[in-house]
Amino acid sequence: MTTPSGQRPAFTPLDFQLVLLRRMADHNPELVEDARRTLGVSREQMREANKHWQAMARSPRARSAASRYRSVLGEPESTTARRIGDLDCEARTWPVPLWPDLRLEVLVAPDGRVWNEWLVRAPGAEGPGLRTVADLTPWSCTVDEAARAFAPARPLEGTAPTRWGLAFRAPDGEGVPREVEAEFTWGLLQRTRVSE
Secondary structure: OOOOOOOOOOOOHHHHHHHHHHHHOOOOHHHHHHHHHHHOOOHHHHHHHHHHHHHHHHOOOOOOHHHHHHHHHOOOOEEEEEEEOOEEEEEEEEEOOOOOOEEEEEEEOOOOOEEEEEEEEOOOOOOOOOOOHHHOOOOOOEHHHHHHHOOOOEEEOOOOOOEEEEEEEEEOOOOOEEEEEEEEEOOEEEEEEEOO
16 A cells, blocks of 8 residues: 555554464464454455565665664563573563553564564563463463473474474373474464374
């Protein structure tokens, strides 16, 4: 979509939420449709937002990913120094109105490169009670929450950018341990495969 002057309108935090949803639609179209209606936008607006985001990311004159998030979402709600193994980085978080208990977390290296971008539980928000396979419903938990609840979890290669996987054991309703592969998009659980 373009303005009468031929320029694209500014990309907004609402548009960014549509980008998150567009990637999740591959696994949970019904949940995405409900969320889209909640936001009061059309499928076309969701497609256009995703197209605009991809164009911004791939443009030869593209801003760095870190500055792109700041330009779209504004100043971070929080900025925290973090050490991951031997590496220092900065964790920047922004609220995501569609999921009030979650935050978008972007890990930025000292040279400004983005190492990771995903949804995490907001500080002080109560996480889900993850005890059995039945608790692993779409959009119920983040990568970190599932990994902690069912440790030790093994990371799996994602099927696309912004997708992650975890393999772990979790009890079924009768307490029998099952092998589980969980798939996450933007850090939010989308689906699980449970071995018999």
